[in-house]
Amino acid sequence: MSAQPDVESSSASDAHEGGFRPTFDVSTERGGPNYGKFVGQVREFMDRVRAALPSAELTDELLADLKSMNAKLVDFETDEWTSPSGTRIDLPARGNITLPPYDIVDAGPDGVDATITFTRFNLGGNGAAHGGFVALLFDDLGGMAAALNIEGICRTAYLKIDYRSLTPLNSELAVRCWVDRVEGRKVYVRGTLHEGDRLCAEMDALFIKLKPGQP
Numbered sequence: 001m002s003a004q005p006d007v008e009s010s011s012a013s014d015a016h017e018g019g020f021r022p023t024f025d026v027s028t029e030r031g032g033p034n035y036g037k038f039v040g041q042v043r044e045f046m047d048r049v050r051a052a053l054p055s056a057e058l059t060d061e062l063l064a065d066l067k068s069m070n071a072k073l074v075d076f077e078t079d080e081w082t083s084p085s086g087t088r089i090d091l092p093a094r095g096n097i098t099l100p101p102y103d104i105v106d107a108g109p110d111g112v113d114a115t116i117t118f119t120r121f122n123l124g125g126n127g128a129a130h131g132g133f134v135a136l137l138f139d140d141l142g143g144m145a146a147a148l149n150i151e152g153i154c155r156t157a158y159l160k161i162d163y164r165s166l167t168p169l170n171s172e173l174a175v176r177c178w179v180d181r182v183e184g185r186k187v188y189v190r191g192t193l194h195e196g197d198r199l200c201a202e203m204d205a206l207f208i209k210l211k212p213g214q215p
């Protein structure tokens with residue numbers, strides 16, 4: 001299991017509180033004991049689709065399979081606060097299939113350390129990761145670093161990425177985000193992404209602490 005930040009339980013009466021919640025119902029059981037394997041298969045499928053040149057027959061076969069699978073999920077839609085894809089804190093990236101599947105190594109007021117391995121789904125071009133996925137990784141982990149530092153919830157005001165060298169696929173990378181300084185509601189966050197000693201990218205971001213009820 002990944003090390004994960006502490007989050008407290010909140011009640012359903014908080015349903016319309018603003019922004020990203022500092023607290024949400026924690027459950028490592030939603031979706032069942034195999035939900036993590038399910039997400040893993042979804043991610044593998046996205047990798048394989050990105051890499052595949054299927055025959056026309058296989059495309060038709062997979063299309064039928066996917067229609068069948070989508071139909072099975074129609075009646076199980078839930079809100080963002082109770083979907084396991086985003087709230088399963090025991091899984092990489094909280095089980096959120098939108099995010100690159102980072103693993104938290106350590107997280108607290110001093111910053112967030114994580115590892116990430118980008119794969120074929122994250123391909124930008126010529127073997128390197130897409131810069132948008134690097135920014136997405138930094139936005140989420142930077143937001144987490146800000147939230148843990150100020151014990152409040154923030155939204156990104158700006159997110160600047162310097163791409164210092166190519167970010168590879170299929171290689172474990174180290175990412176770190178930390179709060180540089182806090183000025184009132186403004187939380188300035190820095191970040192780095194390394195392959196070994198090589199710096200791939202740096203982040204300079206501003207997160208704004210949300211006022212109570214602010215969306």
Ligand SMILES: CCCCCCCCCCCC(=O)SCCNC(=O)CCNC(=O)[C@H](O)C(C)(C)COP(=O)(O)OP(=O)(O)OC[C@H]1O[C@@H](n2cnc3c(N)ncnc32)[C@H](O)[C@@H]1OP(=O)(O)O
Nearest residue numbers: 005020139140143144147148155156157158184186206208
């Ligand atoms: C454990 C948890 C796990 C969970 C961890 C989950 C982490 C998820 C992280 C994902 C975060 C996102 O992607 S959030 C989604 C992307 N972001 C958004 O959609 C935000 C859209 N923008 C907004 O909603 C708004 O503009 C805000 C909230 C950013 C700011 O509006 P506001 O609250 O009215 O504040 P405002 O008065 O305008 O600004 C406050 C101060 O910041 C300054 N300021 C505002 N924007 C900027 C800017 N771009 N560049 C420079 N400075 C700025 C202002 O000059 C002012 O300075 P001064 O006069 O005080 O000096």
